[in-house]
Structures are given as C-alpha cells and as structure tokens.
Amino acid sequence: QLQLQESGPGLVKPSETLSLTCTVSGGSMSSSSYYWGWIRQPPGKGLEWIASISDSGSTYYNPSLKSRVTISIDTSKNQFSLKVTSVTAADTAVYYCARPADPNTVTTAFDYWGQGTLVTVSS
Amino acid sequence: DIQMTQSPSTLSASVGDRVTITCRASYSIGSWLAWYQQKPGKAPKLLIYKASNIQSGVPSRFRGSGSGTQFTLTISSLQPDDFATYYCQQYNGYWTFGQGTKVEFK
Numbered sequence: 001q002l003q004l005q006e007s008g009p010g011l012v013k014p015s016e017t018l019s020l021t022c023t024v025s026g027g028s029m030s031s032s033s034y035y036w037g038w039i040r041q042p043p044g045k046g047l048e049w050i051a052s053i054s055d056s057g058s059t060y061y062n063p064s065l066k067s068r069v070t071i072s073i074d075t076s077k078n079q080f081s082l083k084v085t086s087v088t089a090a091d092t093a094v095y096y097c098a099r100p101a102d103p104n105t106v107t108t109a110f111d112y113w114g115q116g117t118l119v120t121v122s123s
Numbered sequence: 124d125i126q127m128t129q130s131p132s133t134l135s136a137s138v139g140d141r142v143t144i145t146c147r148a149s150y151s152i153g154s155w156l157a158w159y160q161q162k163p164g165k166a167p168k169l170l171i172y173k174a175s176n177i178q179s180g181v182p183s184r185f186r187g188s189g190s191g192t193q194f195t196l197t198i199s200s201l202q203p204d205d206f207a208t209y210y211c212q213q214y215n216g217y218w219t220f221g222q223g224t225k226v227e228f229k
Contacts, residue, residue: 037218046220047212047220047223049217063124108172109214113167114166116166
C-alpha cells in the first residue's frame with residue numbers, strides 16, 4: 001500500500017524559507033511517471049494546489065505562488081520536496097503531499113495523500 | 124485561472140436525506156472534475172473522478188454528474204459517516220479546488 005509522509009519544521013519565522021519533504025513508501029517513485037504534488041490548507045479554510053513534479057523533473061507551479069516556490073525530487077531516496085521563500089503568516093497551513101491517480105498526465109485527480117503537516121509562520 | 128464555485132457553503136441535513144452539492148467552473152473543463160470528502164484533521168479522500176466515475180471503495184450512494192461548467196455531487200441517502208466537508212476540484216488546467224461545502228447535522 002502506497003504511503004506518503006510529510007516532514008519538516010512546524011514553526012518558521014516570517015521572511016524565512018519553509019522547507020518540507022515528502023517520503024514515499026510502498027512503491028518506487030521511478031517505476032511509473034506520476035506528477036507528485038503539494039497542496040496546502042490554511043486553518044479553517046479550503047485547499048490550494050501549490051506545485052507538482054514528475055520523476056523526470058518536469059514541474060508545474062500555481063501562478064499565484066510561482067515566484068516563491070521550488071519543488072524538487074530525488075527518486076533515489078523516494079522523496080520530493082517543497083521550498084517556499086519569504087514566508088508570511090498567510091503561509092501558515094497544513095501542507096499535504098499527494099500522488100495523482102494516473103501516471104504520465106497532469107489531467108488527473110489526487111488519490112493518495114499524506115496525513116499533512118502543520119506549518120506555522122510566527123516569530 | 125479556472126475558478127471553482129461551490130454551493131451551498133453549508134448544508135444542514137439529517138440521516139437518510141438526499142443531499143446535492145453544486146460546483147460551477149468559470150469556463151468549460153469538460154469532465155475533468157473530482158469530488159473529495161474531508162473530515163476534521165484528515166486528508167481529503169477522493170470520491171469521484173472524471174465527473175461521474177466513482178473511486179474504488181466509495182459507497183454507491185455517492186454520485187457525480189455534469190460536464191462543461193456545471194457539476195453536481197449527490198448523496199442519495201445521507202449516512203452518519205457522511206457528515207464532512209466536500210470539495211470539488213478541476214484538473215483541466217493545473218488543479219483548482221472549490222471553497223468547500225460543509226454537510227452538518229440538522
């Protein structure tokens with residue numbers, strides 16, 4: 001059974017960089033070409049897709065966040081990562097990593113999700 | 124950007140009720156629409172994909188319909204486990220979610 005697990009600091013200071021890693025277990029990231037993604041959810045609010053990356057490194061970014069976000073992948077470690085620079089309180093959210101249902105396409109929903117990790121931006 | 128608008132934002136219902144949630148896209152997305160269920164403190168769970176296809180393991184009381192810009196999620200007979208927040212998501216151009224519909228106990 002595929003499992004995804006987010007990890008990273010739970011508290012980040014304003015203007016600093018938020019860094020998260022998603023570790024995938026129960027399957028190899030390089031066995032099929034999925035667009036692995038990050039989604040976030042501010043407390044009490046809705047879901048926002050942040051970025052996606054394929055095993056070959058092709059990336060897609062939410063235009064509203066693109067200037068501050070970098071997604072990367074390390075298939076040898078079965079991990080992909082997210083960096084958000086110059087964070088503010090508005091970046092406080094539960095961050096989820098997820099895998100889409102279908103390989104080789106961005107036209108697909110997300111069917112595997114991590115449990116989520118709360119990142120708070122505060123001094 | 125494709126905007127997704129759900130209605131209502133909150134829905135009060137009782138066990139056994141038929142429940143309908145609507146999602147509208149700012150322009151046509153074909154059938155590239157998914158529905159998710161989210162419970163407090165949990166990750167979203169995929170219910171419906173490609174507008175009307177039910178995900179494996181999801182009860183048949185959940186039904187999705189629509190295409191283009193208008194979509195509907197129907198729960199034919201609400202069960203206690205169904206009280207949750209539901210999100211639509213388009214995936215025709217990147218991924219965009221609706222703002223959510225909370226189904227609460229009447």
